[in-house]
Amino acid sequence: MKLPLAMTTDETIIEMAAIRKVYDTGKIKVEALRGIDLDISKGEFVAIVGPSGSGKSTLMNLIGCLDTPTSGTYRLTGQLVAGMNKDALATVRNRRVGFIFQNFNLLPQISAYENVEMPMLFGGVPRRERRRRIEELMERVGLADRMEHKPTELSGGQMQRVAVARALAMDPDILLADEPTGNLDTSSGGDIMGLFQDLWEQGGTMLVITHDAALARRAARQVEIQDGLITRDTGRPEAGSTAPG
Amino acid sequence: MARPRFLVFQLFFRSSRVQKKRAFLTIAAIAWGTLALILLLAFGEGLGLSLGKAWAGMGTDIAVIWPGETTVPWKGLPAGRAIRPRIDDIRTIRERVPGLVGVSGEIIRWGTNFTHGDKTVNAPVKGVGTIWGQLRNQIPSPGGRFLNPLDDAQRRRVVFLGTDLAKDLFGDEDPIGGSILIDKVPYTVVGVLIEKMMFGNYSGMDANHAIIPIRTLYAQYGSDRLSVLVLKPEHRDGMKAALAGVAQVLSAKYGFDPGDERVLGTWDTVESGKIRDNFMLGIKLFLSIIGVLTLTVGGIGVANIMYAVVKERTREIGVKMALGARSHWVTGPIVLEGLTYTLLGGVAGLLVATILVYLLSLIPTGDNMALKALGKPTLSPAIAATAAGVLGIIGLLAGYFPARRAASVDPAETLRYE
Numbered sequence: 001m002k003l004p005l006a007m008t009t010d011e012t013i014i015e016m017a018a019i020r021k022v023y024d025t026g027k028i029k030v031e032a033l034r035g036i037d038l039d040i041s042k043g044e045f046v047a048i049v050g051p052s053g054s055g056k057s058t059l060m061n062l063i064g065c066l067d068t069p070t071s072g073t074y075r076l077t078g079q080l081v082a083g084m085n086k087d088a089l090a091t092v093r094n095r096r097v098g099f100i101f102q103n104f105n106l107l108p109q110i111s112a113y114e115n116v117e118m119p120m121l122f123g124g125v126p127r128r129e130r131r132r133r134i135e136e137l138m139e140r141v142g143l144a145d146r147m148e149h150k151p152t153e154l155s156g157g158q159m160q161r162v163a164v165a166r167a168l169a170m171d172p173d174i175l176l177a178d179e180p181t182g183n184l185d186t187s188s189g190g191d192i193m194g195l196f197q198d199l200w201e202q203g204g205t206m207l208v209i210t211h212d213a214a215l216a217r218r219a220a221r222q223v224e225i226q227d228g229l230i231t232r233d234t235g236r237p238e239a240g241s242t243a244p245g
Numbered sequence: 246m247a248r249p250r251f252l253v254f255q256l257f258f259r260s261s262r263v264q265k266k267r268a269f270l271t272i273a274a275i276a277w278g279t280l281a282l283i284l285l286l287a288f289g290e291g292l293g294l295s296l297g298k299a300w301a302g303m304g305t306d307i308a309v310i311w312p313g314e315t316t317v318p319w320k321g322l323p324a325g326r327a328i329r330p331r332i333d334d335i336r337t338i339r340e341r342v343p344g345l346v347g348v349s350g351e352i353i354r355w356g357t358n359f360t361h362g363d364k365t366v367n368a369p370v371k372g373v374g375t376i377w378g379q380l381r382n383q384i385p386s387p388g389g390r391f392l393n394p395l396d397d398a399q400r401r402r403v404v405f406l407g408t409d410l411a412k413d414l415f416g417d418e419d420p421i422g423g424s425i426l427i428d429k430v431p432y433t434v435v436g437v438l439i440e441k442m443m444f445g446n447y448s449g450m451d452a453n454h455a456i457i458p459i460r461t462l463y464a465q466y467g468s469d470r471l472s473v474l475v476l477k478p479e480h481r482d483g484m485k486a487a488l489a490g491v492a493q494v495l496s497a498k499y500g501f502d503p504g505d506e507r508v509l510g511t512w513d514t515v516e517s518g519k520i521r522d523n524f525m526l527g528i529k530l531f532l533s534i535i536g537v538l539t540l541t542v543g544g545i546g547v548a549n550i551m552y553a554v555v556k557e558r559t560r561e562i563g564v565k566m567a568l569g570a571r572s573h574w575v576t577g578p579i580v581l582e583g584l585t586y587t588l589l590g591g592v593a594g595l596l597v598a599t600i601l602v603y604l605l606s607l608i609p610t611g612d613n614m615a616l617k618a619l620g621k622p623t624l625s626p627a628i629a630a631t632a633a634g635v636l637g638i639i640g641l642l643a644g645y646f647p648a649r650r651a652a653s654v655d656p657a658e659t660l661r662y663e
Contacts, residue, residue, distance in 0.1 A: 066567060066657040087571040094569020101660060105564045110259045118259075121252055122569040166568070 013174050013205050014040035019072035032058040034228035045200045047219035048209045055228040056209050064097050064176050065089045077173050094122050098167030102179035104159040106151040112162045113147040119169045137165040157188030174205045253577035260578050271550045275590025278543035282536030283598035283632050287622035289529040295620025302443030304381045306481045309447050310474040311510040319502045328499045328508050329470040342490035344483045347376035348476035360426040361414040369454045372462025380477045389421045389436030397458040404432040405456040411437045484515045544639035551583045551647035562651050563659030576648035583644025591636040
């Protein structure tokens with residue numbers, strides 16, 4: 001059962017205005033983003049699409065507070081991100097954002113359980129609460145019987161599901177997934193997208209970066225980036241869309 | 246939400262492990278450095294103790310005064326007069342100079358014949374006051390005693406023999422209670438000096454001479470002119486005043502300028518002890534520097550491995566940062582890891598050093614003077630504290646710099662690509 005867009009509320013999670021990002025490597029300056037305006041509300045399922053080099057990874061880093069913009073204003077759940085120090089940014093990442101990466105980025109030496117626990121350690125969640133939550137999350141991603149397995153003992157799809165559980169551990173305001181199915185076979189990729197769909201239907205805010213058009217179509221809103229500019233936004237037709245989603 | 250208090254430790258235990266071989270080599274390097282540092286310090290300590298004992302062999306905080314000649318005219322008296330205090334001047338000094346543990350005269354007669362049975366040995370004999378034994382650390386070996394005040398008052402013909410002289414005269418026989426002839430006059434042996442190390446001396450080693458009461462010597466040879474005066478102040482800081490007091494008393498009696506330094510040649514062991522202490526300190530510092538440098542090489546090894554670790558774990562660090570780790574949660578475990586290797590190596594080095602020091606202490610020195618002077622390498626709490634402190638500092642530094650590099654990891658950069 002789907003509740004498309006019906007879940008969207010007026011509560012804005014992401015507010016980006018005139019965001020520019022310039023990489024200064026000394027000799028050459030690369031303008032990765034050239035003025036991005038993007039608002040994402042709670043409960044939206046947004047896909048950011050674009051060819052490689054378009055600036056979508058840079059955008060993801062900025063949204064995820066892994067990096068700060070050169071200019072422009074960015075509010076995450078109303079909080080101005082500019083001017084925060086490294087530790088404050090770390091806290092924002094911990095509380096507000098759940099990351100899912102193409103290559104999973106699980107820590108190989110510790111168990112699935114401990115991987116999911118990691119953000120809660122940083123967040124200062126008490127031990128008993130951590131255990132309760134990990135069990136609940138692993139159940140939710142269908143890996144309740146794999147908690148003590150090391151990532152190397154899991155399949156790609158299972159690893160990505162552990163990563164999803166980890167991303168959800170601190171109950172973030174938004175899930176950021178960067179090519180989440182890029183390293184998975186079609187079937188596992190489909191499972192992951194199904195999982196995203198479920199999470200969204202349960203009220204989660206999802207942002208998926210992909211160059212897979214089929215994947216992007218599963219999102220309610222598609223934002224297309226080219227050369228550091230938004231060229232199409234099905235959620236914001238006025239932002240220069242050429243075709244309806 | 247309360248932060249787990251031991252988060253850094255939890256993270257440390259969840260970090261990926263370094264290769265065992267590399268960790269082992271690093272720990273071995275630290276162990277080697279620690280071993281070198283501790284052994285050098287232990288040798289320094291042993292040397293210091295043995296030298297200290299040897300220097301104390303002559304007496305601690307004493308001064309030795311040789312009466313000489315005047316070099317400046319004084320109250321109408323010309324320069325070049327010999328000043329020769331007598332036995333009775335000792336009593337005057339004792340009465341007029343405050344703050345003395347004791348003062349004793351000493352008359353030395355060289356080339357005296359000692360006879361026991363059919364054996365005759367040529368050695369110096371010294372007539373001394375009873376307090377001399379205390380000033381000059383004359384400890385009798387079991388069964389005997391040093392001279393006492395009655396010996397002196399009654400001019401008893403009793404003798405206290407140096408260790409070697411006793412051996413020369415008596416061989417394996419027990420000398421105590423035995424009798425000898427000193428220049429054909431019979432004496433009873435009341436004591437023999439224990440075997441001792443002695444570095445300083447002004448008239449031969451104590452082991453090679455015989456001690457008799459000063460008045461007995463006067464009675465036998467008819468001279469009461471002192472060869473040497475020995476004194477000890479109650480506190481080492483009182484030495485200068487005591488020496489000035491003695492000069493004052495003797496100058497009043499014999500007429501010389503108390504400022505004329507050539508009249509009373511003085512060996513102030515407090516003063517020379519300071520030089521000696523500085524010298525020992527220099528040696529110990531030198532040994533420590535060599536040890537610390539060796540240990541530093543080990544520390545560089547740890548820093549090296551930790552840099553490699555940071556490089557290998559760049560992605561791990563980036564992931565943790567993305568998940569919300571603050572800088573010190575990234576740096577803490579790395580510092581802890583560097584410190585762990587250093588301390589593991591340190592403990593191993595300390596264990597080996599302790600065993601080696603124990604084994605070295607089992608080697609008999611025998612009569613080898615060089616080995617005796619070198620002393621036994623000795624471990625002390627100070628050495629352990631020094632080693633621990635140096636290890637701690639090196640361990641922290643070896644972890645700190647690699648950790649700083651870890652903190653500068655850009656998560657966006659590391660997570661972007663495979």
